[in-house]
Amino acid sequence: MDAPLVLDNLWKSFGPVEAVRGLSLCVPAGSVYGFLGPNGAGKSTTIRMILGLQRPGRGAITVFGQSLATHGPTVLGRIGSLVESPSLYHHLTGRENLEIHRLLLNLPKRVVDEALDAVDLLRAANQTVRGYSSGMKQRLGLAQALLGDPELLLLDEPTNALDPAGIHEVRHLIRALPNRRRATVFLSSHLLAEVEQTATHVAIVAKGQVKFEGSAEELRARSRPWLTLEVDDPHRAAALLHGAGLAASQSGSRLRVNLDHQIGPAAINRLLVNAGIDVTQLTTGYPTLEETFLELTAPVAAEVEA
Amino acid sequence: MFPRVLRTEFLKLRRTVALKLALLAPFAVTLMTFFIASQSPFTMLRRNGMTNDWLALAHLNFVLWGLLMLPLYITVQSALVAGIDHAENQWKSLLARPIPRPAFYIAKLTVLMTLALLSTLVLLAGVFASGLLLPYLQNTATFHATPPVTTILRQGCLMTALGFLALTLQHWVSLRWRSFAVSTGAGVVAIVIGYGMTFASQPNGAWTQYFPWSLPMLVLAKWPVNLTEVFAFTVLLGILSTAAGCLEFSRREVS
Numbered sequence: 342m343d344a345p346l347v348l349d350n351l352w353k354s355f356g357p358v359e360a361v362r363g364l365s366l367c368v369p370a371g372s373v374y375g376f377l378g379p380n381g382a383g384k385s386t387t388i389r390m391i392l393g394l395q396r397p398g399r400g401a402i403t404v405f406g407q408s409l410a411t412h413g414p415t416v417l418g419r420i421g422s423l424v425e426s427p428s429l430y431h432h433l434t435g436r437e438n439l440e441i442h443r444l445l446l447n448l449p450k451r452v453v454d455e456a457l458d459a460v461d462l463l464r465a466a467n468q469t470v471r472g473y474s475s476g477m478k479q480r481l482g483l484a485q486a487l488l489g490d491p492e493l494l495l496l497d498e499p500t501n502a503l504d505p506a507g508i509h510e511v512r513h514l515i516r517a518l519p520n521r522r523r524a525t526v527f528l529s530s531h532l533l534a535e536v537e538q539t540a541t542h543v544a545i546v547a548k549g550q551v552k553f554e555g556s557a558e559e560l561r562a563r564s565r566p567w568l569t570l571e572v573d574d575p576h577r578a579a580a581l582l583h584g585a586g587l588a589a590s591q592s593g594s595r596l597r598v599n600l601d602h603q604i605g606p607a608a609i610n611r612l613l614v615n616a617g618i619d620v621t622q623l624t625t626g627y628p629t630l631e632e633t634f635l636e637l638t639a640p641v642a643a644e645v646e647a
Numbered sequence: 648m649f650p651r652v653l654r655t656e657f658l659k660l661r662r663t664v665a666l667k668l669a670l671l672a673p674f675a676v677t678l679m680t681f682f683i684a685s686q687s688p689f690t691m692l693r694r695n696g697m698t699n700d701w702l703a704l705a706h707l708n709f710v711l712w713g714l715l716m717l718p719l720y721i722t723v724q725s726a727l728v729a730g731i732d733h734a735e736n737q738w739k740s741l742l743a744r745p746i747p748r749p750a751f752y753i754a755k756l757t758v759l760m761t762l763a764l765l766s767t768l769v770l771l772a773g774v775f776a777s778g779l780l781l782p783y784l785q786n787t788a789t790f791h792a793t794p795p796v797t798t799i800l801r802q803g804c805l806m807t808a809l810g811f812l813a814l815t816l817q818h819w820v821s822l823r824w825r826s827f828a829v830s831t832g833a834g835v836v837a838i839v840i841g842y843g844m845t846f847a848s849q850p851n852g853a854w855t856q857y858f859p860w861s862l863p864m865l866v867l868a869k870w871p872v873n874l875t876e877v878f879a880f881t882v883l884l885g886i887l888s889t890a891a892g893c894l895e896f897s898r899r900e901v902s
Contacts, residue, residue, distance in 0.1 A: 392743040394901035418745035428740040430731065432662045441655045445744045447648075469662070485740065 343406030345370055345493045345525040346391065351400035353386050353549075360386045361397070362549035368493075368527055368542070371519045375540030375557075376529040379638055383549035384529040385425065388497050391527075392422055404493065418446070421491030421524075423499055427482020429470045435481050436466040439488060448489045456484040460514075476507040483511065490522050497529045508535075515539045533634050547638040560633060568606050570596045570613070571622035578618050585612060600625070652746060652754040660758065665727040669762040670769055672720050673712070677773025680707045684777065685784045701794040704781070705774050705802065706867065712770055713806045713863040718841055720766065721759075721814050722834025728759055729821035729830065738901045749893040756818050756889060763814065767807040774799060802866050805874060809862040811885040813837070816859060819892035859884075 346368040353361040361383040368374045378384050389395040391402055393413050402409040404416040429438050439453045457463045460480040470478060479502055486494060496515065500508045516539050518524045530536050536543060543560050545553040553560060572578045575591050582589045582598060587609070589596045598609065606625050613620050660666045684704060697703045732738060742748060775796075781788045817837070821830040841860025848856035852870040855861065862881055865872050 389739070389901065392739075394739055394742055396900065414745040414747065416745075417743060420743070422740065422743050424739045424743075426735075428735050428737045430659060430737070431735070433659070437658060437661065441658055442740070442744070444651045444655045444658075445741070445746055447651060 344368060344403075345405055346374075346527060347401075347403040348387070348391075349401045349403070351387065351390065351402065352398045353383070353390060353395065354398055360549055361390070363400075364546065364549060364551055365400075366544050366551055366554050368525060370525055371523070372542045373515060373519060373526040373528060373540045375536030375543045376527060376546065377533065377536045377543060377634065378531065378546035380531055381548075382531075382546045382638075384531075384546060385497055386549075387546075388422070388424055388495055388527075388529055391495060392420065392424070393417060394424075419492045420495060421486040421488065421493070422495040422497075423482045423486040424495070424497045426501065427478055427485065429478055429481060429485075431471040432469060434467050434469055435462055435473070435477075435484075438470060438481060439485060442485050442488050446489045452488055456488050459487060460484040475502040476504055479503055479507065479511070483514070487522070490524070492524060493527065494518060494524050495527045495529075498531070499528065500530075500532070500535060512539050545634060545637050552637040561627065563633065566600045566625055566627050568598045568600050568609060569622070569624045569626070570598065570609070570620055572596060572613060573619040573621070577616070578613055581612060581616055581618070582609070585609075648746065649750050649754065652750045653757055656754045656758045657761075659731050660728075663727065663731065665724055665731075665762065668720070668724060668727065669765045672716055673766045673770035673773060676708055676711045676716050676770060677777055680704065680711060681773075681777040681780070683707065684781055684788070699795065700788055700790045701778055701799065704778055705799045708770060708774050708777075709802060709806055709867055712803075713867065714842070714845065717763075717807065717810050717863055718813065718834075718838040718860050720763070721810055721817050722831055722838065724762055725759060725814065725817040725821040726827050726830040726834070728755055728762075729818070730827055733825040736901075742901055748897040752822065752893045752896045753889065755822070756815065759814055759818060760811070763807050763810065764804075767803050771800060771803045774803070805878065806863045806866045808878060809865060809881050812859040812862060812881045812888065813841075815885045815888040815892065819888065819895070822892070822896060 344367050348364055348366050351361050351364040352359070364383065364387060376384055376387070386395065390397050391404070391409070393409060405419060407416050409416050430441070433441075435457065436453060439456055443450070443453050454463065454466075457466050460483055462477060462480055462484065465473065465477060470481065473481065479499070483499065486496065499515065500511050503511060512535065515526055515528060518526050528536065528539060537557070540557055542556050543553065544551050545560075553563070555563075570578065571594055573594070575594050575596055578596055579589045579591055582596070585604065587598050587604060589598045600606070606623060610620055610623055684707070697706065732741065741751060775794060778790050778794055782790050817830075817834055820833045824830055837860050841858055844855040844858035845861040845864050847853060848861065850869065852868060852872065856865055856868070856872075857880070862877065865874065865877055
């Protein structure tokens with residue numbers, strides 16, 4: 342089975358600014374693929390290129406084994422999308438908004454009510470969108486994207502403007518999509534928590550380049566565990582650890598050491614105790630996904646600041 | 648596929664100013680001419696040697712329509728219809744659908760042409776209604792029982808049809824620039840130039856009569872004009888302008 346989405350060495354410039362720089366990724370079928378990056382990382386530009394709204398300067402986009410460049414209309418028929426804020430006609434009712442997209446997709450009439458029901462908007466279907474709350478508009482945008490059960494769903498910041506209950510609801514819906522509708526979800530977000538709670542696979546993008554691609558577990562596994570020590574002589578302990586090839590950061594009487602596979606907590610404890618240093622507390626842990634994300638994107642942030 | 652896109656375009660017109668304008672603009676013209684005709688001696692309308700009061704009344708309506716209202720109508724209506732999709736940047740969801748882009752461009756133009764036709768029919772209905780009511784208000788009016796329906800219909804429809812080239816150009820401008828001000832501003836400039844061109848073509852006709860915004864007034868020209876040729880010229884250039892607009896629209900990037 343062809344991967345729902347493959348991006349190969351994608352480039353896009355706006356004048357002198359390179360928004361996307363050789364971006365490559367592969368989205369596995371049935372996954373919720375988190376496309377994570379800080380604002381300005383090139384996420385929305387990438388999504389616009391996948392939808393044919395913008396043309397890549399270089400590179401190839403393949404959707405279900407077909408090139409977007411040569412099979413545009415066929416390919417777009419299999420994709421549903423919600424790009425940033427939903428595009429809605431405020432003077433039309435919720436039902437009329439979906440009717441427009443139903444006609445464009447040549448779908449049976451019943452799909453409109455099904456989509457409205459899926460996002461719990463059936464009762465407000467005949468109200469004009471002008472009277473909808475932000476959350477209702479976002480849900481209607483999602484219904485628009487879900488119309489016709491697309492095999493690939495591109496969602497760009499789908500929980501924008503939602504209250505906590507709305508965010509919870511949308512995340513629940515996204516998680517359920519691969520099983521309920523057999524859809525692959527490509528979820529772009531700058532919110533780590535969103536991706537952490539919904540994605541099975543993650544790509545971290547910064548300054549138009551992919552910094553990491555893999556499963557959420559692989560991302561966690563990539564992050565090295567740390568060890569926090571409370572000692573009576575932190576300066577001497579730090580020097581000892583440094584001599585053993587371990588970088589330690591000091592904060593008061595505490596030291597934080599990034600562990601590698603060579604030296605474990607027990608060996609470090611033994612090293613310090615044998616040197617006459619009292620270890621009063623020893624804690625191991627893993628960095629959060631947020632810390633890993635910051636670590637992966639930090640050099641780029643520094644470049645931007647420079 | 649195209650009929651489905653066209654249906655979506657008509658669906659979008661619901662509850663819009665564009666739809667109301669299609670009825671109100673011609674109604675305003677007929678109401679104004681009815682007011683003028685009911686207040687002044689009707690002989691005032693029988694200038695240029697006109698002996699048929701139906702034709703005199705239609706002529707007054709067509710002057711106001713062709714010179715003033717139709718060019719303004721084309722400008723505002725194009726901006727309003729394009730504005731439906733410029734608002735909220737509808738393009739990012741519409742153009743991500745499996746529909747060739749020219750279908751959207753041509754469907755919108757078809758909507759504009761339909762609205763212009765609807766307005767023309769309202770104008771013509773207004774002419775006939777005014778002619779039926781005026782004899783009760785104007786003693787000097789001598790309307791024949793049978794109006795020259797074919798002549799009036801032909802003149803009214805041809806006048807709007809000759810606005811086709813201006814409509815295609817204004818349609819492109821409205822879709823090209825998101826700003827309502829840019830679209831209407833360009834239209835107003837074209838209208839003002841059109842007035843100049845129309846007056847410059849007096850009294851015997853000159854090349855200036857072929858300026859796109861001046862073409863509708865050729866229906867009322869006092870000098871001999873081959874309207875069939877002018878109509879063919881309008882349609883041909885209108886099609887070329889639409890083809891160029893489609894090409895540009897298809898290549899455009901959506902931000």
